[in-house]
Every structure is written in structure tokens, then in C-alpha cells.
Amino acid sequence: MPRAFVTGITGQDGYYLSKLLLSKGYEVFGLVRGQNNPKIDFLREELPEVKILTGDLMDTSSLIRALAAAQPDEFYNLGAISFVAYSWENASLTTDVTAKGVLNALEATRIHAGDDISKVRFYQASSSEMFGKVQEVPQSESTLLWPRSPYGVAKVFGHYMTINYRESYGMHASSGVLFNHESPMRGPEFVTRKISMAVAKIALGQQKTVSLGNLDAKRDWGFAGDYVDAMWRMLQQPTGDDYVISTGETHEVREYLDVAFNHVGISDWEKHVEQNPAFFRPAEVDLLVGDATKARETLGWSPTVSFPELVAMMVDADLARLQA
Structure with missing residues (x-):
């Protein structure tokens, strides 16, 4: 063993x-x-x-x-x-x-x-x-x-x-x-989980808005x-x-919001999102997208969960937690 x-x-x-x-x-x-x-x-x-x-x-x-x-x-x-x-x-x-x-x-x-x-x-x-x-x-x-x-x-x-x-x-x-x-196990202080939890609460009528930082930041x-x-x-x-x-794909925070809110049937998500300067970084990392060619060729590794599937997974998990 x-x-x-x-x-x-x-x-x-x-x-x-x-x-x-x-x-x-x-x-x-x-x-x-x-x-x-x-x-x-x-x-x-x-x-x-x-x-x-x-x-x-x-x-x-x-x-x-x-x-x-x-x-x-x-x-x-x-x-x-x-x-x-x-x-x-x-x-x-x-x-x-x-x-x-x-x-x-x-x-x-x-x-x-x-x-x-x-x-x-x-x-x-x-x-x-x-x-x-x-x-x-x-x-x-x-x-x-x-x-x-x-x-x-x-x-x-x-x-x-x-x-x-x-x-x-x-x-x-x-x-x-x-x-x-990311995953449903992500800490609530991270932007993806902060959004998924807020979307779940908004969908259930427990919250009206969420306050975020840079919506234009791009991540893989x-x-x-x-x-x-x-x-x-x-x-x-x-x-x-x-x-x-990495996945080799980059998405703005805005895209994450779009997928998350649409997953619960809310299309006009802008009215639920506020930008707060307090959440902006002193020095921003604007664009991250990785090239995982070496991992694919040497390790035989590739991602199995797509971006929309990941967002839906996180929102659904938070909905289940709140409803429980």
C-alpha cells in the first residue's frame, strides 16, 4: 500500500x-x-x-x-x-x-x-x-x-x-x-465561490446584490x-x-457572472452586481491563460469539466447547501 x-x-x-x-x-x-x-x-x-x-x-x-x-x-x-x-x-x-x-x-x-x-x-x-x-x-x-x-x-x-x-x-x-x-469546496472568500453563493442566495430571495472588484479580469x-x-x-x-x-481557455469575471445567473434563470444580472474599489488589487493580474501541452503529452492529462459545467456545479452545490 x-x-x-x-x-x-x-x-x-x-x-x-x-x-x-x-x-x-x-x-x-x-x-x-x-x-x-x-x-x-x-x-x-x-x-x-x-x-x-x-x-x-x-x-x-x-x-x-x-x-x-x-x-x-x-x-x-x-x-x-x-x-x-x-x-x-x-x-x-x-x-x-x-x-x-x-x-x-x-x-x-x-x-x-x-x-x-x-x-x-x-x-x-x-x-x-x-x-x-x-x-x-x-x-x-x-x-x-x-x-x-x-x-x-x-x-x-x-x-x-x-x-x-x-x-x-x-x-x-x-x-x-x-x-x-475551483469547486464547491472552494473557500467563500474566493471570487468564484463568492459569486456562486451570492447567485444561489439571490435565486432563493435571501440576498439582493453582491459586491465585487474587477469584472474585466481574465482567468483560466x-x-x-x-x-x-x-x-x-x-x-x-x-x-x-x-x-x-490549465484548460487553455480564458474567461472574464463577467462571463462567470453571466453563466452563473443564467443557470438560475436570471438574465439581467447587472442590477444584482455592484463594483467596490475595496476589492480591486493594488497591482492587478489582467490576463491568465495556460498552455498545458507538456502535461497533455507527458502526463496524458487533460481537463474533463468545461467552464459552463464548473460554474453550474458550484451554483447547484450552494443552492443545495442553502435549501438543506
């Missing part, structure tokens, strides 16, 4: 990845920072097979202890402060967790593996936010990185540190440069369940590498 160790297991990707690994017969160990995490009860209820270990990405010794307990074949580092807007409010903490946390995870893995450096295969969750002020369209593995947020800068550090450990120590370490990926949105499959495929390759994971 293969064994996997997952940080950020209480997040969206941790949930879908754990489900995938369990379905493949893995023994899954999840790292949680303290026993007071409000999502632990949900994790235990939804995925009781997951074995919970305590530790902190900012504490290398705790990671080494957790790895000793889990004895994993694969380490998926999904843990981060992942809300871009918050990274401006607390750039220091974002850097400690999202940047230095990767270094701590890599170093703990190296120490745990000892002389057998290939003992543990390592996955780092990189991000399309690293491209920031995009230098070419679409963005691929060779595109120059130009992050435009403290979060993006932190992710760049983790990305290059993963490459450095691969090249310096021969570690089987891969980075997945994942473009925006896919389904999180598809993207965790790509993570797993990376660690099944003979050597570590970097892969862009």
Missing part, C-alpha cells in the same frame, strides 16, 4: 487529492497545524480514512517528526496562505508560510530521506499567479515569471527552491504550475478534481519536472 503525506489537507485541493489517493489504495496522512483547526471535524467526517498528524510548515523539526511517523512514498505540499488579497495585508506571514514553508518542507524531506534521496517523491503547489504581469500569451513552463502580489512572489520562491533541490540533491521534486481551479478556470489528478501523475513519472496545468 503506497503512503502519501499531504500538507494543506483541510483545503480544497487537499480534500480532492485525498479522495483520489484513497480511491487508488493509498494510506493518506494529513498535516494539520494544531488540534483546534475548525476544519478537522469536517475532514474526519468526510474522509475518516485519513490519518491526521500535527505539525507546522514554519517548524522544520515538526515536519521531520511527521515524516518519520508517516513514512511516505509521496509528499504533496499544498499548504500555503492562498488568498491573494490577504497577502497584501500580511506580506510577512504570507512569506513565512508560502515561501519559507516550502524550503522547510524540502529540507525536512531531504533529512528524512537520508542517503536514499529518491525515497520520497515531492510535489510543490506552484501557481499561475507567478506569471503576474504576463510576458507572453499563453503562459507555459518557459514563460518569464513576473509576480504582482506578495503571494505570487512567495510562490516564485517556493517554485525555484523546488527546482534547486531537484538539481542540487537529485530529489524527485516536481512543481505543478496550476492555473485557477478549471475543476480542482481534474487538477489533483495532474499532481498525482507528476509523481508517477521517472523524474521530477515542472508542468503547467
